[in-house]
Amino acid sequence: MTRAIVLAGGFGTRMAPLTAHRPKHLLEVAGEPFLAHQLRWLAGHGVDVAVLATSYRAELFEPVFGPGSDVGLNLRYAVEPEPLGTGGALAHAIAALPETAPEDPIVVVNGDHFTRHDLGAQLAVLAGAPEADAVLLLRTVADATAYGSVVADAGGIVSAFVEKSPDPPSQEVNGGTYVLRRRVIDAIGPGVVSLEREVLPRLVAAGGVRAYREQADWIDVGTPAALVLTSAQIVRSRGLERIIGAGATVDPSAIVDGGSVIGADAHVGAGAAVHGCVLMPGASVGAGARVRASVLGRGAVVGPGAALEAGALGDAERFPSAATAE
Template sequence: MSADEQSSRAPREAVIVAGGFGTRLLPLTTRRPKHLLEVGGVPFLAHQIGRLAQAGVEHVVLATSYRADLFEPVLGDGSRWGIRLSYVQEEEPLGTGGAIRNVAPALADDPDGAVVILNGDILSGHDLGAQLDDFETPREGRQVDVSLHLVEVEDARAFGCVPTDAAGRVTGFHEKSDNPVTRQINAGCYVFRRRVIDTIPAGRVVSVERETFPELVDDGALVVGHLENGYWRDVGTPEALVAASRDLVLGVAPSPEVDMEPDGARIDDEAEVDDSAVVNGGSAVARGARVEAGAVVAGSVVMAGAVVGSGAVITECVVGPGAAVGSDVTLERVTIGDGAVVDVAVAPGSRVDCDTVTS
């Protein structure tokens, strides 16, 4: 693209769909949206906004619903990323497609503009700039209407599948099946032509995966797949949150918000870690948290104001804000909600609700 073409191009925009209740992440989402949980030491949405800014997006709209009032105090106006950040709240949940349509008034009116759409719980390392460039390249003598980032997985039975033809055009959408038609799956990052967003029905629940995309294909719209098998993870469960956080700290997952930590841990400057404690394995310890003498924190997430008591050993755990692990307690793959106290061992994989004391 020439300098003149670049200067005349409408500002690139993006929508992050961040209205879900996060039920798979309970009890961590009892008091906050999943999109603001710290992953790799920063709120999850910071990774997505940072990637969008890197790709030249100048305006990001957050489509919010659950605990919508909590987003702006954490993320601000976008100036820290050099972008403009807007917030649109749903009065009631509208589904993925309905959420996209609901923010249309906040977007520019240019019908040919490119609008990136991100699911607010996907950590991806794919080249968004390359997907945008591919989207802007005419095919079949016309503009692309929608581009979907696709990844190829070993076992696609747990996912909806998206087959494409030899030219990369999407030919259909198939729900979960014991006999998938392809190993290509929807990776939760789309680029829409601005005018396509206005075709989504307004004011009702719409699924972009089950309704919008299949109808576009049936109507002859040019919907293409952008296949790229970079890092990709759905951060929708405590186990996935821990794994994503660990991957970010260890440099396995790329993000403009987190540098690889040579010591294998990310410890906030306002956290307290005793000199005799061990924090490693890609762990992240947030501001105001405390890790006491002789404790071991391995591959875990210790959130703001949480405490890991002296001699405790936690492995692949999440200790929620203000929660505490008692002295000499050993835990593996345990999720502890806000303010809960665990002072005896519990079964691996357990979830301890907020304000629950195990003794």
């Protein structure tokens, strides 16, 4: 049996205005809440129980996912009484996994990361290193300044873990998926604790961290632009140019392509062009409008003849007016 904790407590400030009424993890990507994709990926790699560690608008998660049967998991919920940081959230959520033993592996994933790497291979690294405390997913990037960077030798022993820095020590970066022994989480102290800034550096200093390297698809879905990119990537990976939701209407003269998703009960008017966009349920694009690489929140409206490029409209927002372009 494999257990996981999904860190889904963030406020999603970089995703504004889309997160004014719901957490970023529940925003639609390729026609369903983003977190559904991540949970199915966990289930596909043998995870049978996952805990959602939530905080902001925590009450919205369980009505969407329930017991987890639709995503192939047994889901449990851990609601933080107050924001506790990534480490503090783990320490709080681990109580929902009483059946696990101190040496058992716990998969930990950031709830806003889209990844398709081989989790089974990452778990195998920890299984093959009984002396290790943790295994990090590493990827190599051209510019590591926007990520936590990691120094590891050819054998995978990690000697440094540095959060975002203008002068990163390597081009290998933290991929946001961890395998930790339960005892590591049990040792986290009370209160607000950062996994990345406090817990992992301590484990590295003690020589207990190993690397798993894989150049798999990986996106930090923390901004509207990343949400649009991820959604289009998933749609096109299915061999589709668009997905039209239940009750949505697209005028026959409109063009909808580029991996766009037209959500339930949304509308695209005559002569409009929608390329590589996400229209959430109830959104509308008026006749003759041009919308590209943009996301429209629930009930948002792009007026007739308007042009929106790389924009993000909040729920019920109208464009042109007070829309924010990326």
